[in-house]
């Protein structure tokens with residue numbers, strides 16, 4: 043039996059099994075088994091078929107945003123409207139067959155937007171180009187899940203299921219668990235919070251099913267069993283995501299209003315160009331970019347060409363954003379703005395100083 047069939051069998055057994063106190067451990071074991079098979083399916087060394095490598099598109103700009111959705115929801119139409127790149131659009135499904143990059147220019151940042159082929163149900167198990175699409179999406183800084191507002195809410199759940207199955211966790215933080223493998227000493231289990239969703243016994247059972255007899259586990263938040271298994275398996279990707287409902291020109295105001303109230307959700311119409319500016323604002327905000335201006339000695343800062351960086355970036359990142367050799371020859375920096383402790387005056391800083399939005403930075407080299 044192939045891995046895909048085994049997965050299906052377990053999923054069916056889980057669906058058949060009633061959820062109650064008596065079946066809790068059994069269900070827990072099934073979950074762990076399922077997670078293991080799914081991980082196998084994604085392993086590069088797996089014999090279950092070729093693994094999805096992403097589409098070969100070079101990263102460019104300050105951040106990458108990937109468009110994921112079922113066919114014909116309007117992904118290519120969006121790319122064509124908000125970037126200078128034209129991607130073929132049509133009323134039939136699977137118009138787009140590869141990754142098409144475009145650039146959104148906003149607030150001095152260059153954001154790469156990737157149009158991707160539509161994915162189908164079962165994509166995580168290798169149907170269509172799903173794996174390739176998903177692997178590419180994993181390389182992005184933000185996922186846009188695009189949905190057709192005229193279709194049922196079910197499509198969102200289906201897509202989430204596909205992404206979940208390949209280890210992508212949307213809009214969630216990595217669970218606060220410390221897990222360390224050891225070679226001897228048995229299992230040390232501690233929890234610093236009251237656990238209401240799973241318990242020590244279940245966790246020990248799961249560890250045994252993974253043949254993990256020596257390890258330290260410290261639980262620091264009220265986690266679910268699934269979250270524990272995620273940490274155990276390890277290669278999970280926690281990514282921010284925006285749900286974009288397109289084609290609102292074709293639904294009623296009441297329907298639109300209801301959708302727009304969902305968290306992390308934006309409603310747009312590519313065709314009528316409704317709300318596209320707001321979408322870009324939200325993309326910018328969700329990417330958490332900060333921009334800093336650089337200034338050469340004796341002249342005004344260059345406000346036209348900021349350096350865009352991740353939140354938490356340091357002077358070292360500023361250097362790397364300007365020129366590769368700058369960090370190696372770094373002597374000291376001067377910053378004006380929010381991160382200067384003498385604001386409005388400059389502070390002399392080391393390469394590890396964290397910058398903040400709209401700082402002005404001067405770099406001095408050896």
Ligand SMILES: Nc1nc2c(ncn2[C@@H]2O[C@H](COP(=O)(O)OP(=O)(O)OP(=O)(O)O)[C@@H](O)[C@H]2O)c(=O)[nH]1
Nearest residue numbers: 113114115116117118119132136137138160312313
């Ligand atoms: N009513 C309406 N139709 C739209 C809108 N945006 C796109 N469409 C139509 O939806 C169809 C599909 O658009 P595409 O941009 O090709 O969709 P896609 O998601 O890239 O499709 P695939 O590449 O096949 O996965 C086209 O006929 C578009 O004209 C919109 O805002 N409103």
Ligand SMILES: [K+]
Nearest residue numbers: 114132134137
């Ligand atoms: K299409």
Ligand SMILES: [Mg+2]
Nearest residue numbers: 117118137138
């Ligand atoms: Mg397309």
